[in-house]
Amino acid sequence: MEIVIALAFAAVVLFGADRVLLWMESRGHIHWRRKGRKDLSAEPTTELDSMLSEQPHR
Incomplete structure (x- = not known):
């Protein structure tokens, strides 16, 4: 029963x-189920991403 x-x-x-x-999603605080996630490939890369990418240093 427990x-x-x-x-x-x-x-x-x-x-x-x-x-x-x-409720938090309806107020615009988060994306939960109704709005879906952002497409991160369309977002611009940040400085950290460009520093960590495998590019030859000159």
């Missing part, structure tokens, strides 16, 4: 966390 209660509690916690994250 395992059923633990599973139900875990389901409630996960559902609550999902609702909080969707």
